[in-house]
Structures are given as structure tokens and as C-alpha cells.
Amino acid sequence: MNPTEIAASDLTAADVFVREVAEPCRPVVIRGLVKSWPAVTAAERSAAHFRNYVARFDAGVVAEAFIGEPHIAGKYYYDDDLKGFNFTRARMRFAEAIDRIIATSGRADERSMYVGSLPMDQYLPGFSTENALAFLDTRIAPRIWLGHASNVSAHYDTFDNVACVVAGVRRFTLFAPETISRLYVGPLDHTMAGQPVSLAASSPADDERFPLFREVREQAIVAELSAGDAIYVPKLWWHQVEATSAFNVLVNYWWDAFSGGTDAPSVALLLSMITIAERPPAERNAWRAFFDHYVFRTNGHPLAHLPADQHGVLGPLQPDNYRRIRAHLMQALRGG
Template sequence: MSEGAPPDVIEIGTDVLANERVFRRAVMEACQPIIIRGAVSNWPVVRAAQTSLEALRAYLARFAMSRRAEAFVGDSVIAGRYTYTDRLDGFNFERVEMDLLGAFDQIVANAGRAGSPTVYMGSAETEAFLPGFSAENRTPAVPARIGPRIWIGNASNISCHNDTFDNIACVIAGQRTFTLYPPDAVADLYVGPVDYTMAGRPISLASGAVGQEARYPRFAGAERRASVARLMPGDALYLPKLWWHQVEATAPVNVLINYWWDGWSIGPDAPDTTMLLAMIAIAERPPAERAAWKAMFDHYVFRSEGHPLAHMPEARHGILGPLRDGNYGLIRARVMQLLRDI
């Protein structure tokens, strides 16, 4: 690592992948990114990719359906950096429907031609596009109900964004470099629109922008807090929800498998939904009132000083008792009733 470069992400051994319980305790509870070297090096798809691109294609073809999905196709001038146009009124790539093997073939063809366009197909559910694939390529750390997704492409630089799910990203072919920023760097990243995005999540306008220091002066603060995860085939990265990440795939042909799930959910309600509701209920109230609601959220939701009813017997905590003891359903019913009455 050169002087002044972001530090690398911490690495740990594959023993943490033994089962869901071990992984939650050893990795997920800390909510910090972790590299697991060789996590999936024994997967058949990784072994095929290490043999040759032809062997990798043949392996994928065993499962591939003709179902079509959206791919990003960019001119060579963008060098695989898919993002907004300068005016933020469009994107610098086209969206093209193609099947997974067709996309793979185009990616391989592009890799051998100078000045050719780049192709990127992401987040394709293997259950829909490669049925049977997950049975041969799994990790016991992830709940069995969670299906993997496949991402394939030429060399690319995916704009910095975050996700509302926990993530294990497994490199199958090529190399990936993740530049990571903690969740509380959000104000320094100059995040773009939340409802006009490339693929569902808002992106940082500052990360990856060249010669824009004057436009995004606070980004230097985010850069000082960045860390880097460099992954080779067979490696995996655990990425907690809300960590910002810019992802660079550096090989001519790159394949990644990932799993998204909420490791702490006990019901269908998501924190992101709560935040959207809070935005319309609180965001434009007077500053003094917002501060008052912040104090209430800190006390009842974030609980930095412990349980809000710690001064009372647990038997008298009512719906503020443990959610798994039936209080989840009671609170949810109360919220739904309040929303219906509006």
C-alpha cells in the first residue's frame, strides 16, 4: 500500500462460514466490512473459471435459461464507468435486453477488441436465469432461503452507492476492488437523486468524479475515511447494509455472485421504509421541532442510553418488551391502523 492510500479491509479465515449462527456472531454483529480469502474457492463455478472462459461458459450453459434481462451497454469512451450525463437528466449508457449467455458472449467478444463497447449485466437471480446453479455453489453462512444473484461484465467502475441489505460478494472470475465509506460519510459523498437512479439506489456524485474538488469540497473528508477491499477469484467480501461502496472490476471479463438479505429482520418491515415515512412526517418541520423528534427517536428507537423503560419492571414494558414475544405484531397492527385512519 502506498503512502496516503486508503487502508485495506480486515481479513479473516473461512472458519466463520461454518453456519449462520457462527457467521452472525463472528462477523455480522460488528457491522464492519470483512474480507474472507478463499471463501468460495471450492465452488465448481470458480474452478471452471480458473480453467478457461470456455469452461466457465460451458458450466453456466448447463443451467442457463433463455430468459432475458436488462444489460448496460456503454461506448468505449466511458471506459465502463456507468453514471449520469453531465446534466443529470439521463445516463451515459444504453439499456439493452439480452439473455445471460448472450451477454456473456458479448462480454468475451468485447474483451478481445480495442475500442469496443462494454457490457454489464447485474443482479440476475440465479433461480430465474440459472436454475440449479445455487445447489452446487453455496455457502452455509447464508440462510438457505436466500438465493444468489450473478453479475457479469467487462472492466467497469460502478458508481458509489449503498444497499439496504447485508451482502456477501463472491468473486468468480476477474478481480474486484471495493472502495468503502462508512454509512455516516453520507453528507460528504454528495449523493444524487433517490428517485431517479441507474439501478434502484442513489449514488455518490463526488466519488469517481475527476477534477471536481471545487464542486464537492467535502468529499476529501470521505476519502480520508475510505478503506479498500481487493478481491481475487474465490475471495468474498462481507459488506454490512448502508456501507457505501464503489466497485471496480479490472479484468476484461468479470463474474461475481452475491447474496442480499437482512440478517436482523423478524418481519416484513424495513428500516428504509421507516426512513421514507419519517421524511414526509418530519423532514420539513421547524428545526426546533425536528430536534424534539430527534430526541424521541434517540430515546425510543436508537436507545443509546439503554432501554427506555429500564426503570420499570420488565413485566410492565407492554409493547416495548421484546419484539419476538409478540410485540412486533402488536406494534405493526397499531401502525397499520393509524395509517388507515388518516
């Protein structure tokens, strides 16, 4: 399946991005979004030009790199028993990492290297001023990812994501949140880089270990992005990210486009796991009915039959109800 695409010129303001891109909660490719970035221009000349460009911002901070032997071909993953990994980690300064990546790019006999999720303002302060997205709040700090050809297993994030290709080509393969029960998710607390991954999504088509995945394999949305392009990945959408060029750079932005306060939905999920998940099936079904009614509101507002001034804590969260409900919750968690 192909994703929705829009041109960068269509994003005239922040409210347009929220309304046209974020609210539908579907992946959207934004062609040419960062084509005019100085970083993209430098990378188009050569990897060395990009290195020289970012050297102006380098704060000399140490980063962690993934290093893989040639036989893994950039597929950073578990070992066969899921207890360990097929790569090693090494710590080095950003400048050393990019030098080593460039020096060995395109050489099949060399170990691959991948450095990711580095906060730009910590590693390359000033970069985001010269390379910015006009429709995002300047307080949303970008991160940089760079390396050889690589394959990052399908995973989800609990934040909205705009990923911008600065150098190379990236292929995103995405699955909707509703496919989770057929993706054969790996361990939640033993992961490559923080988020659990789908064990099935990058498996061979005839892999008999994952029969349910056959139902959703063809539902994948596949997007190929060149330098200057970007993609919006909504929170909870599973995405496998393949960097297919010898030298690749990506900058991404994570934030919650619809946050009502400081608390994330993932916190509610974790709390529900310890309070509801192992109760008897009949009781879980009862709680599901209440969640559908009060939280997911499958039948509309729970108190639509009452005047708005009688909705109490089920009225608008802001400016007062968020604080009231949160205070009650915190008191309950403290055992008060």
C-alpha cells in the first residue's frame, strides 16, 4: 500500500499541519520538506561535505554506537535465543563516529556502524537554528541518526514523529496500531534501543513461526524517501526503517501533538497493566465497557444527556478538570 503524500508547499502554517496531517492519525509523506536545509545541501555534495558542515556545531560529546559484523548486513537484532544481540556497542565522540562511518562506507568487508537518537541541542548545538521546521514549536528538540546501510526492526513510538531524510534513501514499512496482535511482539523489557519490536515484520514471507502475521503482511504501507523528503509517523504506528545507501543521515522530531498536560497515554497503559490485565475475563470485560464509555467515548460524550454546566470533571479538561482529576489520582497512588 502507498502512503498519503503532500507537497511541502501545502504546509502553510502550524494549524494546517495539525488539521491536515496529524489529526487523521495516518502516515503522510511530505515531499521536499527539508530540501532547502543547508545540511541537505552539504550532504548532496558528499559525505565529507556533510561532516565538515556539522563540525561547526560539534560539542565534543560522547555517543553510543551500534557496531555489527559484516555478516549481519546492518540488521541490528537479537541473537537466536532472544537473550542477547547480534551487535556490540562502543562509546566515542561524535566526530570520531562520523569519521569512522565515512571511512568505511560502501565496503562490504567492513563492520557496519549506526549512531542514533542523539539530541541535537546536546551534540550539535546551533544545528537546529539553521535547519528548522517552521510548523513545529521551536521547543521541540530534534535528534540525529546516521550510519551505514541499516535495518531497524518494526517498532512503535509513544510520540508523534516527523522524520526528515538528510542524506541517503530511507524505506519506511508501516503497520497500523490495530495489527499489534498479529505482529508477534518481542520482550518489553529487553530491547535493542528502548522500544519492543515486531519479530514477524522482518521475517521471510514463509516463516511458519508467525502464522497470524500473514493476515496483515499485505496491509503494510511502504514509503521510500530521498534526501529532502520527510514522513509523519503517528504515535503507536509500527514502523521498520531501512537506510539503503552507503551513508545515511536522518533528523527526527518527537512530540505529543495532542497533549492535554504533562501525563502521557503510555502511563495509563502501564497502570492498567498492573491493575486490570490479570483480573478474571468477565471483570476485564466489565472494565472494557467502562473504558469505552468514559475514555474512548464510543457512544459520544458520557453526560451528553445533561446540561454542560452539570458535567463536572467530565467537562473540558482545561483549564481546571485536568488538575482536579490528576490530584485525585496522585492521592490514590500514594494510598491517601
